[in-house]
Amino acid sequence: MESAHSHRRDLAIWGYAFGYFACYAPYSALTKALSSGLLPGMAHGIGGFALLPASTLASLVGMFCFLTVKGWWRHASHRTVFGVSVPSPGRWTFMSGLCSAAIIGTTTLAYTFEGTSILFMMLMMRGGVLVLAPIVDAVSKRRVQWPSWVALGLSLGAVAVATGPGTDPRLSLAALIDLGVYLLSYFFRLRAMSRLAKSEDPAVSIRYFVEEQMVATPAIVLTLAALALVGEGRGMLEIREGFTQFFARGRMLEEVCVGLLSQGTGIFGGLILLDHRENAFTVPVNRASSILAGVLASAVLAAWLGQRGVEGRELLGAxxxxAAMLGLSVPLVLKARRERKAAASPQPSSSAQG
Known part of the structure; x- marks a missing residue:
């Protein structure tokens, strides 16, 4: 019974990977269509900063509903406020939640810098996290299994293929700072997860997940609200427009969908990273799901709205x-088959043993 339970827990990450893929593909495609003004009836696109307020508010509602329906609030630490017990993050989960918020913000900003290739920035971020995975494992004194090394190498190979001849490798100072904040936030988040949440006990991972989620999305919403009140510069004015012109733009349903799908990627992506195995295993699963979703989103936009299709090198990278995902999954499948055969084989009787 314990072996079957362990097997189901080990396979759960592939369900999370599919959920991440299923949310990320329409999220990225719909965001691109809205920001570029590609949907029918749009005279112009909606700026990336202007999209953030509505999408993050929808993410906030999605986070609250998900944790409530799952009944996971009870797993969080609690403290008493005016005689009422309320969920409360710990010091490390609070910091991890802020890092998660920074990751979301820097990811959005990464695609707004002039003179820097969007594809190059995307792959630098994914490749950077892939490099961080074994480093965090080494710092955390976690042993890395050989399939994880193989998958890590294949994933980095995919990044190398996609950043080959034809991409624009220029990085402005602002882009470098953005990339640095992104990778530093991921390093702290993965390190905190390895120290506090990567446990054989699922309740430990759920507690960390809940406490991190209850910080990340509210932090983004409050930050955006503060920037909208300041209203200095193009970016802040766009954020203010996002709050004030939400209904006037006439794309309320699409913007809400972007937020809900974004929260879906946050939920499934976080659950992947919180798997009890080493980061060199979980990070390639997480990154691979997003790369495959990006390829699908590009293909859908090409077929639906006539955008640039998927290039040969991107298909090779996919x-x-x-291959990396197969390399990670095959050992698990073979292990499960061995366990099922062992469970089905007749056990020697106690008399025969005597």
């Missing part, structure tokens, strides 16, 4: 990612 093939390497698929």
């Amino acid at each position: 093939a390497l990612v698929m």
